[in-house]
Amino acid sequence: MATDTxxxxxxxxxxxxxxxxxxxxxxxxxxxxIFWLVVTLVVIFLVLSRVALPRIGAILAERxxxxxxxxxxxxxxxxxxxxxxxxYDKALADARAEAQRIAAETRAEIQAGLDDAIAKAxxxxxxxxxxxxxxxxxxxxGALESIEAVAKDTTGDIVTALGGKADAxxxxxAVDSRMKG
Amino acid sequence: xxxxxxxxxxxxxxxGLVFHPMDQFIVKPLFGGDTIAWYTLTNVTLWLALAxxxxxxxxxxxxxxRAIVPGRSQSIAELAYGFIYKMVEDICGKEGLxxxxxxxxxxxxxxxxxFLGLIPTAFTTTSHFAVTVVLALAVFLxxxxxxxxxxxxxFLGLFWVSSAPLALRPILAVIELISYFVRPVSHSIRLAGxxxxxxxxxxxxxxxxxxxxxxxxxxxxxxxxxxxEVLVSFIQAYVFTILTCVYLKDALHPSH
Amino acid sequence: xxxxxAHIGAGxxxxxxxxxxxxxxxxxxxxxxxxLRNPSAAAGQxxxxxxxxxxxxxxxxxxxxxxxxxxxxx
Numbered sequence: 001m002a003t004d005t006x007x008x009x010x011x012x013x014x015x016x017x018x019x020x021x022x023x024x025x026x027x028x029x030x031x032x033x034i035f036w037l038v039v040t041l042v043v044i045f046l047v048l049s050r051v052a053l054p055r056i057g058a059i060l061a062e063r064x065x066x067x068x069x070x071x072x073x074x075x076x077x078x079x080x081x082x083x084x085x086x087x088y089d090k091a092l093a094d095a096r097a098e099a100q101r102i103a104a105e106t107r108a109e110i111q112a113g114l115d116d117a118i119a120k121a122x123x124x125x126x127x128x129x130x131x132x133x134x135x136x137x138x139x140x141x142g143a144l145e146s147i148e149a150v151a152k153d154t155t156g157d158i159v160t161a162l163g164g165k166a167d168a169x170x171x172x173x174a175v176d177s178r179m180k181g
Numbered sequence: 182x183x184x185x186x187x188x189x190x191x192x193x194x195x196x197g198l199v200f201h202p203m204d205q206f207i208v209k210p211l212f213g214g215d216t217i218a219w220y221t222l223t224n225v226t227l228w229l230a231l232a233x234x235x236x237x238x239x240x241x242x243x244x245x246x247r248a249i250v251p252g253r254s255q256s257i258a259e260l261a262y263g264f265i266y267k268m269v270e271d272i273c274g275k276e277g278l279x280x281x282x283x284x285x286x287x288x289x290x291x292x293x294x295x296f297l298g299l300i301p302t303a304f305t306t307t308s309h310f311a312v313t314v315v316l317a318l319a320v321f322l323x324x325x326x327x328x329x330x331x332x333x334x335x336f337l338g339l340f341w342v343s344s345a346p347l348a349l350r351p352i353l354a355v356i357e358l359i360s361y362f363v364r365p366v367s368h369s370i371r372l373a374g375x376x377x378x379x380x381x382x383x384x385x386x387x388x389x390x391x392x393x394x395x396x397x398x399x400x401x402x403x404x405x406x407x408x409x410e411v412l413v414s415f416i417q418a419y420v421f422t423i424l425t426c427v428y429l430k431d432a433l434h435p436s437h
Numbered sequence: 438x439x440x441x442x443a444h445i446g447a448g449x450x451x452x453x454x455x456x457x458x459x460x461x462x463x464x465x466x467x468x469x470x471x472x473l474r475n476p477s478a479a480a481g482q483x484x485x486x487x488x489x490x491x492x493x494x495x496x497x498x499x500x501x502x503x504x505x506x507x508x509x510x511x
Contacts, residue, residue, distance in 0.1 A: 271484065367492075367495040367499075370495070370498055370499065370502055371491060371494065371495045371498050374498035374501055375498065377505075378501055416487070419487060420491040423484055423488060424488065424491060
């Protein structure tokens with residue numbers, strides 16, 4: 001390989017520094033290029049396979065792990081939230097039923113009290129109105145008697161004033177007949 | 182090279198416009214001297230070393246923080262890793278992943294050498310056949326030896342197309358054999374040729390810039406070509422890598 | 438004009454670059470029309486696209502290489 005590598009630069013480059021023919025086909029430069037290329041490739045390969053690729057692979061795997069964990073955690077939280085919601089719904093339904101029960105009980109109690117009070121009030125009103133009717137009847141009877149007496153007295157007085165003689169029995173009979181008439 | 186001396190003499194002196202599109206590919210010793218032995222430190226050494234530094238900076242220093250939420254350089258490193266990893270896995274299957282570090286080495290070297298070559302006044306190592314032929318031959322020999330080691334003589338089934346009619350098979354076998362041995366040639370020349378062509382064209386446009394009247398056009402053309410070359414630099418690295426994967430797949434599963 | 442038959446040959450060989458351009462355009466155009474018909478399948482075939490383009494282009498690069506050899510090496 002290294003037999004003809006010591007040829008002069010001048011055989012591929014002219015005096016003015018320009019290329020003679022295609023520089024790509026100057027075989028004198030090949031050993032140099034190939035040697036350094038192989039060195040480069042070996043260095044890049046060692047760096048990549050020892051350091052870079054495992055590291056990037058680890059980073060990507062770690063990120064994948066983190067994402068998977070986060071998703072699992074999120075699922076867990078979601079399940080817990082669903083559970084909590086269910087419990088809340090149940091509590092709400094219970095509370096509503098309880099409230100309805102209490103309301104019904106209260107309503108029944110109030111109704112009973114009300115019925116009692118109404119009955120009592122009805123009885124009282126009935127008693128009071130009976131009493132009042134009796135009083136009214138007495139008053140009316142009293143009033144009729146008073147009118148008779150006043151009418152007899154007045155009749156007697158009128159008869160007397162007209163110069164007649166007031167006969168008590170005649171007056172009474174006249175007034176009675178008039179009152180009935 | 183027989184006719185080199187004569188053709189070099191003309192071409193150089195043509196009056197106003199002087200193009201030296203190939204001068205950028207000359208290998209020079211870094212510290213003077215006029216011999217280039219295999220161990221001489223040359224501009225090849227310099228730019229290969231810079232390629233190594235670029236790869237190390239990106240893949241080792243860039244990932245040194247090992248952050249769960251990656252920074253800029255770590256993102257690029259992870260992107261490159263994922264890109265090649267997926268390519269190897271898609272094309273070669275699970276058993277190809279054993280060779281992932283080798284393919285990653287090839288890709289990272291070619292892509293960083295290509296991009297470094299785009300720096301003005303840089304030396305493009307991958308535009309030299311000496312470099313790309315070594316890369317392609319390494320792939321070719323590895324794949325061929327691997328094919329025989331893994332499959333024994335069944336590897337020859339690659340050339341015997343069992344789905345074709347029997348009469349056609351010998352002819353197809355010859356064609357397959359030729360195309361198999363042309364692989365390293367096209368593999369290496371594609372990479373070097375693309376880069377050499379692009380750089381030479383840019384250099385030719387740069388030669389036109391010496392004429393004041395057309396220099397704005399020339400600068401525009403250089404800009405456009407440079408953009409294209411950035412694309413080509415990446416695509417050629419990608420193509421080299423993906424073809425390596427395809428050849429590796431042939432070695433691992435030779436049945437057509 | 439100076440120059441010789443080799444330069445003419447180099448120019449002729451450069452026609453091959455145009456042929457490669459037709460080939461690459463064919464590959465990319467057919468890929469695109471296929472991808473527009475079935476966009477969901479296109480993403481998985483980009484690797485195949487690049488392999489096809491690479492093969493088509495390799496032959497153009499051969500023409501370019503022949504041209505360069507005629508210009509500089511023969």
